[in-house]
Amino acid sequence: MAFPTETVYGLGGNALMSSAVKNIYSLKGRPADNPVIAHVMSLNDVAGDVIVNEAAKLLTDNFWPGPLTIVLARSHSCRICREASADTNTVALRSPKHPAARALLSAAGVPLAAPSANRSGKTSPTEARHVAESLGDEIMILDGGACEVGIESTVIDLSGDTPTLLRHGSITADMIVEKTGIRVVENKNAPKHSPGMLAKHYAPNLPLRLNAVDVKPEEALLAFGPDVPTGATAVLNLSETGNMSEAAHNLFAFMRRLDNGNYSAIAVMPIPDNGIGRAINDRLRRAALR
Ligand code: TXA
Numbered sequence: 494m495a496f497p498t499e500t501v502y503g504l505g506g507n508a509l510m511s512s513a514v515k516n517i518y519s520l521k522g523r524p525a526d527n528p529v530i531a532h533v534m535s536l537n538d539v540a541g542d543v544i545v546n547e548a549a550k551l552l553t554d555n556f557w558p559g560p561l562t563i564v565l566a567r568s569h570s571c572r573i574c575r576e577a578s579a580d581t582n583t584v585a586l587r588s589p590k591h592p593a594a595r596a597l598l599s600a601a602g603v604p605l606a607a608p609s610a611n612r613s614g615k616t617s618p619t620e621a622r623h624v625a626e627s628l629g630d631e632i633m634i635l636d637g638g639a640c641e642v643g644i645e646s647t648v649i650d651l652s653g654d655t656p657t658l659l660r661h662g663s664i665t666a667d668m669i670v671e672k673t674g675i676r677v678v679e680n681k682n683a684p685k686h687s688p689g690m691l692a693k694h695y696a697p698n699l700p701l702r703l704n705a706v707d708v709k710p711e712e713a714l715l716a717f718g719p720d721v722p723t724g725a726t727a728v729l730n731l732s733e734t735g736n737m738s739e740a741a742h743n744l745f746a747f748m749r750r751l752d753n754g755n756y757s758a759i760a761v762m763p764i765p766d767n768g769i770g771r772a773i774n775d776r777l778r779r780a781a782l783r
């Protein structure tokens with residue numbers, strides 16, 4: 494079943510059940526070596542399943558429920574199925590804030606494995622109809638309106654000695670150090686087991702032309718800020734006031750709206766590379782790879 498979270502829609506199944514998680518991989522066309530996040534009400538729900546450390550306690554105390562995913566080592570008695578971990582000895586955990594996601598988790602009574610509810614490599618869904626467009630014939634969708642944050646959770650690996658950032662999101666490394674004192678190191682080597690940090694992803698059908706300061710007549714324009722170049726037939730502005738959270742909220746939905754055969758490409762204006770802008774630019778760079 495697909496359900497809303499504050500970041501993007503997830504495609505959920507019982508994380509304790511191999512067959513349910515295998516179904517998720519096959520519906521998405523997801524490579525078997527890309528592990529999925531188990532969603533929980535609280536860290537307590539999985540206390541016996543993972544090796545909980547101080548950093549995990551601090552981060553979850555400060556940022557859960559919310560758009561932060563932590564990766565922890567599996568315990569010997571881990572109930573979360575192997576498929577959810579792919580071929581790693583770790584589990585990614587997140588406690589979503591969206592009331593519908595919480596109601597579903599509470600009713601299910603088990604952790605829910607849930608990747609974003611899109612076909613693997615494609616643009617993530619931030620509205621129920623985005624899920625319907627790609628997976629609608631095969632699954633049930635719980636419609637909770639447009640997702641507030643609009644880009645996927647920050648992923649921090651806490652399974653080793655050094656807390657490592659695997660995926661940028663709306664919770665930034667600066668916010669983490671400020672609230673918890675934990676310094677998160679950015680993983681510069683494309684991590685094998687976090688393909689969200691790798692190569693092509695989030696891709697629309699049209700090519701993206703990044704850092705566009707002008708626009709060609711046949712292009713659609715994904716604008717940002719008050720000063721927009723003229724000449725495009727189609728323009729959607731991520732945020733006229735230059736508000737980065739608004740831009741993140743609109744990013745995938747606007748990319749989808751411009752992604753049609755009427756244009757030769759989507760020109761994207763530059764987005765400042767700080768705060769949540771890091772996460773936006775990360776998505777844009779991967780979406781632009783051909
Ligand atoms: O905001 C989100 O995180 C959304 C909503 C539905 O919660 N979910 C989401 O899932 O974005 P997905 O599968 O599209 O992305 C999960 C990311 C991937 O980059 C994956 O490689 C990484 O988390 N990941 C999952 N389990 C991991 C693990 N055990 N070790 C390292 N990375 C892991």
Ligand code: MG
Nearest residue numbers: 608609617645
């Ligand atoms: Mg995804």
